[in-house]
Amino acid sequence: MSHSSITSQQIEHLAKLSRLELSEQDLEQYKEDLGRILEHVSAIQSLDLAGVEGMARPHQATNQLDPDEPTPPLEQACLLGLAPVVEGPFIAVPKVLDEGSA
């Protein structure tokens, strides 16, 4: 399955998935760029990989767990100081819930 060209519909869908607002010009440019990049990386699709186990990270290791001891957290004032819009001890965001829905 080779995908060396991307449709405008696909690009718009990707922008939505990526939560990126892009101009018409950007959408056109990325359509072209992604098409060319995918054409190049599609080389790996023709390889015989039967029986090969995928490698997500180098030197598979078992998970390291910390001892179950509480440690001091970062200070609330410090973290609130990083937030763009603050109201009292809260971070302000646009309305999340529609009227009448859960």
Add this chain to the structure above:
Amino acid sequence: MNSEQAQDLTSRVEAIRTGEITAEASLDATLERIDARNGELNAFHETLAPRARTRAALIDEKIKNGSDPGPLAGATIALKDNICTRDGRTTCSSRMLEEYVSPFDATVVERIEAAGGIAIGKTNLDEFAMGSSSEHCAWGVVRNPADPTRVPGGSSGGSAVAVAANLADAALGSDTGGSIRQPAALCGVVGFKPTYGRISRWGLVAFGSSLDQIGPLTQSVRDAALLYRVLAGADPRDSTTSQREVDEVPIASNAETKGLRVGVQRIHNHADNAEAVNTALSHAIDAFREAGAEIVDIALPNAEHGISTYYVIAPAEASSNLARYDGIRYGYRSASVPGDSLDSLYARTRGEGFGPEVRRRIMLGTFLLSSGYHDAYYLQALKVRRLIKNAYDDAFKKCDVLLGPTTPAPAFEIGATNDPLSMYLNDIYTVNANITGNCAMSVPVGHTKVNGALLPIGLQLQAQAFNETTLFRAGVALESMGDLL
């Protein structure tokens, strides 16, 4: 060694420890040089002068009292601006983090200071470490001191320039597909990427979590070895760090080259390389042979799929890692508009906060992980990753180190590479060390004259994961051969 450097970090620390110069005087001189040259080169986004002065005073106090100031006593270290510091900002050269002040220091910063080193400033990079030229920097392009019309390489361009122009005794960068080694080669300094898991990523802003490593850029191989010993070792805050004992990498000036098996890959796309790169490699092979090394012909099946594999895995991981930049809890938030929903706030914030290359890679990564393509691309790439790892493991049964080019060519002109795919091909020799998790180093080997400027050339050594001892042994040997062009 390049023409601008005075003494290397090891000599500088020696001078400070013996009282030849105070840490404060050394720091002041460095800050003056930054003042003089940073306007032109744009290596630093900001300096950390107050913090640095406090540390310098502490070091001088310790020396006066006769207590041990540490192995990095008074050495100035520049930090790539994707490494978190509680002072100054950590911007990743992105509008998304323009005002971000980290609530904590990265582990590597803590270890540098515990060893007596002085964090002197934050250096510019390609935004979020995505790039090979340091042109994708929200605070302006970084310029190569060898020829300011040319790129220093990337993404750790600012760090490479800081060392090359003697604006710091050493620098830290990060390497995901070559981002330490490639700028090191283009600027004429040493650049070292440790084995994956050797140096803690706690406090390194994540790009590709299975690929990223922090490493030093230095004037000499012995400096890189010193920094490796200071920084390496398990960190409970980064569960991908290895529990294995850190080796005592020897930094003998007369490296034992007799009997070292130096592997050279048979096919290197020689025709596509700049002539100077091929000449340097050929001379290095001769020099190793003369010094008593055994040159071994190595085939690396599937290694040629490194770029394709990398440009599937890295953008995929990046799209996931950069999902956190949503304008809510920290960083840039787009000005609200009437009728804003969370989704529209996210989309505008990310569209405005991220630069074009970052947006491109997020889109690419999202595609590669999306339903219908995830198996064909991402899972497929993980299998090719396994094949590449196997190929290098086999190679390292036949040789101790691999020797080859770091980059296909010396530094290119700013603005010359507009096509993303062409830019990605700059990483052709470096990506496999990240894909496999092996350790690798670029060592400067001379210069080539291009349009009246002397452009640095570097060669790359690679060794099996956790075999830093052999890598540094070969690195010292290569460095001792001097100018190979």
